[in-house]
Amino acid sequence: MRTILQQSNLDLLREIEQLKAAIHERFKDQDWSASAPDLLPYYKAIVSACNQMHQRVKRNLNHLNLGRDDILEDILSETQELSKQFHFYNRHLLSPLMRYRDSDRLCLRLLRWLHEHHPDTKSIPVGLSDGEFGIWPDPQIPIVYYMPTSAQFGLLYLPLFFHEFGHLLYACHKPELDDLVRDFQQEISALLGPIAERDDAYSKAERAKRTDIIRTWYVWMQELFCDSVGFGIGGPSFAHAFSMYLRMRGRREYQVPEDELTYRGHPVTWLRIRVLADQMRRANFQHEAETLEQAWEIAANTMGINEDYFGYFDKAFLPLIQKTIEDMLVETAPRNFTDDDISLQKPLSPQSSPIHLLNYAWATFLSEPTQYGEWQRQILVGIKW
Amino acid sequence: MSTQWLALQSFQQGQDLLEAINLVSIHTKLQRDGMAGTEHAEPIQQSREKIKAFLQALATLVHQAETKPDQPLLGIDIRRQQLVDRFLEAKRNPRRFRSTLFKKSIEEAIQLLTAASDEERQQLISSLSELRALIEEHIDRDTARILGEF
Numbered sequence: 001m002r003t004i005l006q007q008s009n010l011d012l013l014r015e016i017e018q019l020k021a022a023i024h025e026r027f028k029d030q031d032w033s034a035s036a037p038d039l040l041p042y043y044k045a046i047v048s049a050c051n052q053m054h055q056r057v058k059r060n061l062n063h064l065n066l067g068r069d070d071i072l073e074d075i076l077s078e079t080q081e082l083s084k085q086f087h088f089y090n091r092h093l094l095s096p097l098m099r100y101r102d103s104d105r106l107c108l109r110l111l112r113w114l115h116e117h118h119p120d121t122k123s124i125p126v127g128l129s130d131g132e133f134g135i136w137p138d139p140q141i142p143i144v145y146y147m148p149t150s151a152q153f154g155l156l157y158l159p160l161f162f163h164e165f166g167h168l169l170y171a172c173h174k175p176e177l178d179d180l181v182r183d184f185q186q187e188i189s190a191l192l193g194p195i196a197e198r199d200d201a202y203s204k205a206e207r208a209k210r211t212d213i214i215r216t217w218y219v220w221m222q223e224l225f226c227d228s229v230g231f232g233i234g235g236p237s238f239a240h241a242f243s244m245y246l247r248m249r250g251r252r253e254y255q256v257p258e259d260e261l262t263y264r265g266h267p268v269t270w271l272r273i274r275v276l277a278d279q280m281r282r283a284n285f286q287h288e289a290e291t292l293e294q295a296w297e298i299a300a301n302t303m304g305i306n307e308d309y310f311g312y313f314d315k316a317f318l319p320l321i322q323k324t325i326e327d328m329l330v331e332t333a334p335r336n337f338t339d340d341d342i343s344l345q346k347p348l349s350p351q352s353s354p355i356h357l358l359n360y361a362w363a364t365f366l367s368e369p370t371q372y373g374e375w376q377r378q379i380l381v382g383i384k385w
Numbered sequence: 386m387s388t389q390w391l392a393l394q395s396f397q398q399g400q401d402l403l404e405a406i407n408l409v410s411i412h413t414k415l416q417r418d419g420m421a422g423t424e425h426a427e428p429i430q431q432s433r434e435k436i437k438a439f440l441q442a443l444a445t446l447v448h449q450a451e452t453k454p455d456q457p458l459l460g461i462d463i464r465r466q467q468l469v470d471r472f473l474e475a476k477r478n479p480r481r482f483r484s485t486l487f488k489k490s491i492e493e494a495i496q497l498l499t500a501a502s503d504e505e506r507q508q509l510i511s512s513l514s515e516l517r518a519l520i521e522e523h524i525d526r527d528t529a530r531i532l533g534e535f
Contacts, residue, residue: 056404063411066420071411077517078407081400087532088396137390138397167390182460189459211457218462219391263463265391 001072006064008079012086013057019090020050023097036100038108041125043097045142049089056082092136096127096144103153104128106380110158110354111145114165114233117335120172121165128152133245135164137171154376155361158354159234159241166226169332176331181221184324185214191316212262213312220267221324224275228325231279235337236288237358239276240366243292247299254300258310270296271313275321282322348379392530395464399524402439403517405432409498410513417506433498436513444491447472468523475519482519486512 023046033040056078063075096104111126124143131146145164151157170177192210230238246253246269253269266272273296280289300307340346341355344363348356357379365372412429415421446469449458458466475482485508486494494516497509 066415068414070414073514074407074410074414077403077521080521081403081407084396084528084532085400091532135390136393138393140397140401171394178460185457185459207455214459215457215463215466218460 001076002064002069005072005075005079006061008083009057009060009064012079012083013054013061016050016054016057016086019094020047020054023047023050023094026098026100032100035102036105036108038105038112039096039100039127041123042127042142045125046089046093046097049093049141053082053086053089092129093127093142093144095129099129106155106383107145107147107152107158107161111161113354114161115143118169118333120332121168124168133157133160133164135167137164137167139168139172143168155358155379156365157241157245159230159238159358160245162230162233162238163226163242165233165334166229167222169229169334170222170225170328173332177222177225177328180324180327180331181218184221184320185217187320188217188317189214191314191320209311216261216263216312219263219265221321223266224272224321225325225328227272227276228279228329229332229334231276231283232329232334232336234355235342235359236280236285237355237362239280239285239288239292240362242276243273243295247296251303251305254296254303254305255308261310261312267313268309270300270307271309275318278318278322279325389530391462391464392527394462396524396527396531399520399527401435402520403524405435406513406517406520408432409436410510410517413500413506413510413513417503417510436516437495437498440486440491440495443469443472444495447491464523464527471519471523475515482515484508484511484515486516 023043027043033043060075060078060082063071107128108126111128115121115124115126120139124139127142127144129144129146130149130152132148134146136144145161147157147161189210192213227242230242234241249269255270256264256268261268267275273292277289277293280286280292337355337359338353341353342359343356344360346356348360352360361372361376361379364375368375408425408429409432412421412425446458446461446465450469450473458469461469476487479488482488484494485497494509494512497505497512500506500509
């Protein structure tokens with residue numbers, strides 16, 4: 001076992017050193033810290049993580065050199081976990097550095113701005129990678145945001161990052177927000193009615209379904225919170241991006257079979273639209289909320305789909321959902337859009353916030369969709385990096 | 386919009402905990418034989434605190450699950466729920482899980498983190514070893530989800 005562990009640790013040591021050399025090589029010939037200052041903290045965090053893993057391997061080798069058999073099981077576990085951690089970095093966290101291209105600067109600038117506008121995230125490094133919108137929300141590691149490649153070159157889908165940012169805020173405030181979700185689960189449990197005491201098959205099935213609904217809402221509540229963070233930061237631009245991105249993805253965005261709802265990672269998108277529209281109305285965006293819901297209703301009617309969540313949602317849940325979200329927003333305090341951010345009368349200027357730019361972009365697209373591409377090209381050329 | 390974040394959080398928490406368990410386990414074995422130096426005192430203490438915090442949180446959930454077995458645990462994600470279920474299952478398997486942590490109580494295992502006698506240190510080592518096995522098995526699924534399979 002000792003020989004096996006020595007080999008594996010020496011191999012890991014070599015791999016880490018090789019990786020560090022590759023990162024250094026990738027960036028040595030360009031003054032990239034000047035051209036991509038928003039990636040610099042991420043670069044430093046990755047190099048630092050490699051150094052920490054290097055130290056852990058050396059510690060393993062030191063422990064092996066003690067010559068004791070009784071700690072081999074501990075070193076084995078440590079070597080395995082370290083290998084997995086290194087593999088995780090290799091597979092997911094390296095790509096923002098190794099695939100970096102100049103076009104990343106738009107997304108990185110927005111993400112850096114986003115992190116800097118919250119005290120809990122301002123020192124957390126950000127990177128960008130290709131893929132479906134997503135995030136690895138752990139404040140202890142550098143944060144990677146994922147975005148489909150084509151979307152990275154434009155403005156319209158950038159607001160969807162704000163939803164992902166919500167996951168990071170949740171992770172930063174997990175104990176407090178988990179408590180709020182627990183209270184919410186207790187309340188919907190009460191709304192679902194008393195538990196049948198009978199021991200027949202029907203009652204057992206009802207109890208099981210009720211438990212499934214309550215448990216499923218743990219994750220759903222987090223997703224709805226993230227949607228609200230998205231709207232709170234991005235205003236109407238978030239609602240437009242969210243709706244446009246998802247509404248043409250087919251039937252499953254409108255209705256999901258009952259047996260697939262249990263522990264589903266997200267609420268059905270149509271339900272998320274309902275909650276988002278409700279939030280917009282309460283923020284005095286009546287017209288926008290109406291337009292948003294109508295688009296989904298028209299598409300659903302055309303497909304012949306009736307709105308049905310099979311007991312996983314009831315209108316009586318909505319006030320509880322909104323109350324919980326409000327409390328979560330108070331706890332996490334994300335930046336809220338300002339009047340200037342959503343003003344279309346106020347012209348864009350170098351001093352405009354990114355939120356103003358994104359709302360302007362959506363307004364331009366919706367009013368002049370065929371002219372939008374050229375408008376966006378000119379705007380992006382005009383941005384000084 | 387991916388939900389891999391749940392797997393990541395479970396994976397990272399498991400990784401942190403396993404590193405802490407391994408450090409304390411090695412240190413306790415060296416200490417038992419009078420070979421532990423003082424140069425790593427701070428990381429060892431931090432690791433003890435990490436294990437203690439984890440066990441305290443687990444104790445609360447296990448207590449809830451044991452006293453109200455017909456009610457779901459609230460305010461926790463499905464992976465944490467499954468970890469609690471796995472712990473309760475392990476308690477019912479005395480042939481495999483025989484340490485203080487599973488045979489007696491989580492609270493008694495927490496006390497062992499400051500063990501001073503050889504006997505207590507041995508109990509701590511056994512408890513950590515079994516806890517490690519439980520956590521490793523638990524995060525296997527997260528690992529597969531995050532890293533894929535070859």
